[in-house]
Amino acid sequence: xxxxxxxxxxxxxxxxxxxxxxxxxxxxxxxxxxxxxxxxxxxxxxxxxxxxxxxxxxxxxxxxxxxxxxxxxxxxxxxxxxxxxxxxxxxxxxxxxxxxxxxxxxxxxxxxxxxxxxxxxxxxxxxxxxxxxxxxxxxxxxxxxxxxxxxxxxxxxxxxxxxxxxxxxxxxxxxxxxxxxxxxxxxxxxxxxxxxxxxxxxxxxxxxxxxxxxxxxxxxxxxxxxxxxxxxxxxxxxxxxxxxxxxxxxxxxxxxxxxxxxxxxxxxxxxxxxxxxxxxxxxxxxxxxxxxxxxxxxxxxxxxxxxxxxxxxxxxxxxxxxxxxxxxxxxxxxxxxxxxxxxxxxxxxxxxxxxxxxxxxxxxxxxxxxxxxxxxxxxxxxxxxxxxxxxxxxxxxxxxxxxxxxxxxxxxxxxxxxxxxxxxxxxxxxxxxxxxxxxxxxxxxxxxxxxxxxxxxxxxxxxxxxxxxxxxxxxxxxxxxxxxxxxxxxxxxxxxxxxxxxxxxxxxxxxxxxxxxxxxxxxxxxxxxxxxxxxxxxxxxxxxxxxxxxxxxxxxxxxxxxxxxxxxxxxxxxxxxxxxxxxxxxxxxxxxxxxxxxxxxxxxxxxxxxxxxxxxxxxxxxxxxxxxxxxxxxxxxxxxxxxxxxxxxxxxxxxxxxxxxxxxxxxxxxxxxxxxxxxxxxxxxxxxxxxxxxxxxxxxx
Amino acid sequence: xxxxxxxxxxxxxxxxxxxxxxxxxxxxxxxxxxxxxxxxxxxxxxxxxxxxxxxxxxxxxxxxxxxxxxxxxxxxxxxxxxxxxxxxxxxxxxxxxxxxxxxxxxxxxxxxx
Numbered sequence: 001x002x003x004x005x006x007x008x009x010x011x012x013x014x015x016x017x018x019x020x021x022x023x024x025x026x027x028x029x030x031x032x033x034x035x036x037x038x039x040x041x042x043x044x045x046x047x048x049x050x051x052x053x054x055x056x057x058x059x060x061x062x063x064x065x066x067x068x069x070x071x072x073x074x075x076x077x078x079x080x081x082x083x084x085x086x087x088x089x090x091x092x093x094x095x096x097x098x099x100x101x102x103x104x105x106x107x108x109x110x111x112x113x114x115x116x117x118x119x120x121x122x123x124x125x126x127x128x129x130x131x132x133x134x135x136x137x138x139x140x141x142x143x144x145x146x147x148x149x150x151x152x153x154x155x156x157x158x159x160x161x162x163x164x165x166x167x168x169x170x171x172x173x174x175x176x177x178x179x180x181x182x183x184x185x186x187x188x189x190x191x192x193x194x195x196x197x198x199x200x201x202x203x204x205x206x207x208x209x210x211x212x213x214x215x216x217x218x219x220x221x222x223x224x225x226x227x228x229x230x231x232x233x234x235x236x237x238x239x240x241x242x243x244x245x246x247x248x249x250x251x252x253x254x255x256x257x258x259x260x261x262x263x264x265x266x267x268x269x270x271x272x273x274x275x276x277x278x279x280x281x282x283x284x285x286x287x288x289x290x291x292x293x294x295x296x297x298x299x300x301x302x303x304x305x306x307x308x309x310x311x312x313x314x315x316x317x318x319x320x321x322x323x324x325x326x327x328x329x330x331x332x333x334x335x336x337x338x339x340x341x342x343x344x345x346x347x348x349x350x351x352x353x354x355x356x357x358x359x360x361x362x363x364x365x366x367x368x369x370x371x372x373x374x375x376x377x378x379x380x381x382x383x384x385x386x387x388x389x390x391x392x393x394x395x396x397x398x399x400x401x402x403x404x405x406x407x408x409x410x411x412x413x414x415x416x417x418x419x420x421x422x423x424x425x426x427x428x429x430x431x432x433x434x435x436x437x438x439x440x441x442x443x444x445x446x447x448x449x450x451x452x453x454x455x456x457x458x459x460x461x462x463x464x465x466x467x468x469x470x471x472x473x474x475x476x477x478x479x480x481x482x483x484x485x486x487x488x489x490x491x492x493x494x495x496x497x498x499x500x501x502x503x504x505x506x507x508x509x510x511x512x513x514x515x516x517x518x519x520x521x522x523x524x525x526x527x528x529x530x531x532x533x534x535x536x537x538x539x540x541x542x543x544x545x546x547x548x549x550x551x552x553x554x555x556x557x558x559x560x561x562x563x564x565x566x567x568x569x570x571x572x573x574x575x576x577x578x579x580x581x582x583x584x585x586x587x588x589x590x591x592x593x594x595x596x597x598x599x600x601x602x603x604x605x606x607x608x609x610x611x612x613x614x615x616x617x618x619x620x621x622x623x624x625x626x627x628x629x630x631x632x633x634x635x636x637x638x639x640x641x642x643x644x645x646x647x648x649x650x651x652x653x654x655x656x657x658x659x660x661x662x663x664x665x666x667x668x669x670x671x672x673x674x675x676x677x678x679x680x681x682x683x684x685x686x687x688x689x690x691x692x693x694x695x696x697x698x699x700x701x
Numbered sequence: 702x703x704x705x706x707x708x709x710x711x712x713x714x715x716x717x718x719x720x721x722x723x724x725x726x727x728x729x730x731x732x733x734x735x736x737x738x739x740x741x742x743x744x745x746x747x748x749x750x751x752x753x754x755x756x757x758x759x760x761x762x763x764x765x766x767x768x769x770x771x772x773x774x775x776x777x778x779x780x781x782x783x784x785x786x787x788x789x790x791x792x793x794x795x796x797x798x799x800x801x802x803x804x805x806x807x808x809x810x811x812x813x814x
Contacts, residue, residue: 501760555768557764558764560795579795579797579798580795599797600797601796601798605796605797605798607771614800615797
């Protein structure tokens with residue numbers, strides 16, 4: 001560490017100079033260590049100057065105390081150091097008084113001289129500490145120009161060390177002019193109190209107390225030095241007046257100015273201007289976000305705000321592709337004054353910097369950096385901020401400044417606020433986007449439900465020999481149950497009911513398909529010789545339907561269906577059951593309720609020619625007053641709160657209670673009972689219930 | 702809601718027994734489908750399904766068996782169900798699957814089937 005070695009050398013130089021100064025002071029009036037007495041004045045001034053220069057340079061090479069600390073800890077540290085130095089001064093004075101009382105026998109000038117030299121050293125140390133804390137405060141959010149001005153101030157102070165050595169013959173007025181000029185420079189620099197704007201009310205009180213303390217210590221030392229000059233017992237050479245006066249003047253004046261600004265919130269210079277600019281950019285950022293613009297606009301707003309507020313010399317916002325972006329595209333990065341070569345440098349090195357998941361990476365000393373190297377431009381400091389939420393990486397913001405130590409904690413906290421706000425708004429945008437997508441899906445589902453609604457026969461066939469009543473309820477938006485009627489010539493009626501396995505849109509699709517198959521198969525065959533052969537019989541219907549479904553039904557899906565062909569003139573009906581629920585029947589002559597228990601395999605289970613063997617035609621002669629109840633498993637498998645199924649038995653019982661009523665009343669009676677059974681429970685399957693009641697033929701008209 | 706059915710495979714020489722425990726519906730059907738999809742299943746001569754603890758089967762559950770029916774037949778693997786509760790058997794019966802699949806009352810009958 002070169003900095004460390006430099007510090008050690010400076011401390012050694014300071015110690016050497018101080019020893020020389022001590023010996024020189026002791027030599028006033030008598031000989032020391034066998035050397036001639038009264039060492040020349042220039043040697044003492046040189047020793048003093050050398051000591052002051054070493055101590056100041058030592059303080060100068062220490063890292064900026066503000067980096068990594070707040071204002072108050074820095075002030076507090078200065079206060080404690082001042083307190084220790086002042087305590088040492090007081091102890092020295094007590095020792096001197098003890099020596100005066102002859103409790104410590106020492107020759108003549110010795111006590112006063114030693115005490116004076118030590119105290120002078122303490123004072124110079126205090127001055128150096130104070131001055132460099134003030135430097136960090138002056139430089140806080142300062143422009144590069146201000147940093148140059150400070151350098152000039154330091155050089156002039158250093159030059160003042162040489163004043164006493166060489167220019168002591170200079171005319172008085174010139175000295176006054178130069179010293180006044182330097183003083184005014186100090187006053188100008190004291191105007192830079194921007195840090196005060198960043199203190200909270202409570203911190204201000206503490207800052208005032210700490211500054212008062214530091215001011216007190218400085219004044220104590222100044223009072224002592226004033227007394228020492230008139231001390232007759234002390235044979236000391238003149239001090240480095242010009243330097244000490246100027247340095248103390250600045251130290252005291254900056255403290256006083258800071259106090260005034262803190263106390264009265266004086267709007268000195270641009271104390272509050274920057275703060276306001278930051279608040280304004282944050283507001284702008286929030287506004288853009290609230291307008292719910294595109295992600296690109298949000299990135300642009302963040303970028304502009306960050307670059308402006310931080311006064312970055314160059315910047316780069318690498319935007320990562322998002323799932324909502326079109327596939328394969330990578331959003332263009334956003335740049336500010338960044339050479340393509342340097343962008344490539346960042347592109348290569350930034351991912352590694354953020355690999356350990358740090359919220360931000362700051363390098364305030366790029367020329368000596370191990371992490372970011374190879375820039376074409378002489379950048380001094382860099383800040384790297386990832387934009388990420390817990391679930392998403394949105395991108396990386398990199399800001400570069402030419403000066404070193406360009407990013408202080410305040411800058412980072414502002415940047416952090418910006419990035420947090422940005423991530424929030426990006427997430428918000430994504431939520432809005434997702435909501436829109438899901439809204440669209442819902443809309444489409446609603447349309448599907450409407451389409452399916454249209455597929456349900458609106459106009460029930462009516463005739464004087466039967467009554468039909470229907471009820472259908474889907475568990476979701478769209479269902480897998482279907483039914484249809486077709487009134488055929490010659491007082492015949494075709495009835496189809498069915499249930500597609502599975503739920504949702506897939507099932508709904510197949511219901512539409514079944515309707516299509518039904519109407520296609522029920523076209524009259526013009527080649528049929530007999531009128532009865534114009535339409536397929538139920539078994540044939542099922543075989544054809546199974547064939548049609550073979551190529552489009554998923555392997556694990558199947559369809560159950562029952563198909564009835566009722567012939568009024570024949571006074572009977574034929575039907576086939578393809579795995580569908582057994583038909584419930586009220587036999588008016590036997591006055592008996594029973595199920596048609598017949599065999600029959602569901603559609604889509606066997607997909608070769610063998611299906612025909614598993615489905616049969618059944619025939620039944622009906623009588624007026626007979627009732628047929630056709631339904632889907634949503635009815636008999638309806639559950640109650642304790643998980644019991646409604647069941648075939650209860651359904652049969654309901655028909656037994658209501659067979660004498662009209663089809664509509666029977667239907668209502670059954671469905672009320674089913675609803676009562678699974679009261680307060682969500683529908684877990686689609687329900688369809690058809691009731692057909694045969695009537696004695698009424699003469700028409 | 703996780704799968705509410707457990708499938709335990711009990712391999713023997715030429716027979717694999719799958720013990721079903723719980724309700725076989727759309728969510729638990731995946732578990733059974735994974736089991737039936739395993740290539741080594743086709744090494745056996747017979748796959749016996751113990752339905753004693755199968756309390757419910759939905760159409761999605763039936764779909765799993767239906768979708769594997771052809772594949773097992775083509776590989777000459779016999780699928781035999783036994784110990785089936787009446788309620789579950791009714792579901793097989795209504796759909797007409799009892800005419801396609803071997804469903805026997807007891808394990809002994811399943812062994813000899």
